[in-house]
Amino acid sequence: MADTLIELQNNPEAAEMPHPDWLGLLVDREVTARDNRRLMRRLTGAKLRQAATIENVDYRPARDPDRSLFQTLATGQWIRDHNHLVIVGPTSTGKSWLACALGNKACRNGFSVLYKRVSRLFADLAQARGEGRLARLIAALERVNLLVLDGWGPEPLTADQRRDLLEIVDDRYDKRSLLITSQLPVSQWYDVIADPTLGDVILDRIIHNAHRIELKGDSLRRRADDRIQA
Incomplete structure (x- = not known):
């Protein structure tokens, strides 16, 4: 002023x-x-991996993103409703980019966001467990409106990782939103969790109220290399 x-x-x-x-x-x-x-x-605070925005989303038919669903997601109502989002597709089809674009729009819509590579998240949780601050870290994750978990699978989870994931997912059930990307179809996520009982509980918390985007087509990196060589 x-x-x-x-x-x-x-x-x-x-x-x-x-x-x-x-x-x-x-x-x-x-x-x-x-x-x-x-x-x-x-x-x-979101620490998004890529500077992506929804205004630059590629809707070409070869990738097969659902334009109407994506535009609905961009409003942020799914976060207000405490729903989840799963983005699956082959390697390098733009899953992380779309996740960051939606994370960016969520920040612009007034939501708190945190981006984490799944491997880095589990490493942080293991370190926090060893330092006696695991409960504090999980509580901090719980407070975020949208938690983006990028790169789910394909390595099976350990017993500690399964328990940590269950606690994170359970804390967010009907309270906060998750956005998960994976190169694996949802039908193979049980193999990643590697425990039938916990797998049922974890996936029930994630999938039953989750929107899904399934990407198709060739690797975006490969197409970029082909254009350079041409």
């Missing part, structure tokens, strides 16, 4: 403006500045 006031004072044309208009402009600028600062904090 102070910066805007100085700007108005140095603008000869502003002298003709009624004082209520000055006040309205000062308040509008302050609100915009605060919103921008909050957005930057959310984006910084």
Whole structure:
């Protein structure tokens, strides 16, 4: 507001403006500045892997993304409803990119977001367990509106990883949202969990209220290499 006031004072044309208009402009600028600062904090805290936005999504038929579903997801209503999202498809078809694009839009919609590679998440959990701060880390994960878990599978989980995942998923059930990407179809996730009983519980918490995007087509990296060579 102070910066805007100085700007108005140095603008000869502003002298003709009624004082209520000055006040309205000062308040509008302050609100915009605060919103921008909050957005930057959310984006910084999200630690998204890629600078992706939904405005640049590739809807070409070869990839087969569901345009109407994706545009619905972009509104963020699924996060308000505490639903989940699963994005599956072959390697390098853009799963991580889409996840980051939706994470970026969630930040812009006012939600807190955290991106984690699944392998890095389990490494962080193992370190926290050894340092006696596992409960604190899991509590921090629980507070995030949208937790993005990128790169699920294909290695089977250990006993500790299964228990940690169950606690994370259970904490978020009907309270917060998950976005999971995987090169494996959902039918093979039981093999990753590697425990029939916990597998039923974990997948029930994830799948029953989850939207799904199934990507198809060739590797985006391969297509980019082919264009360069051409």
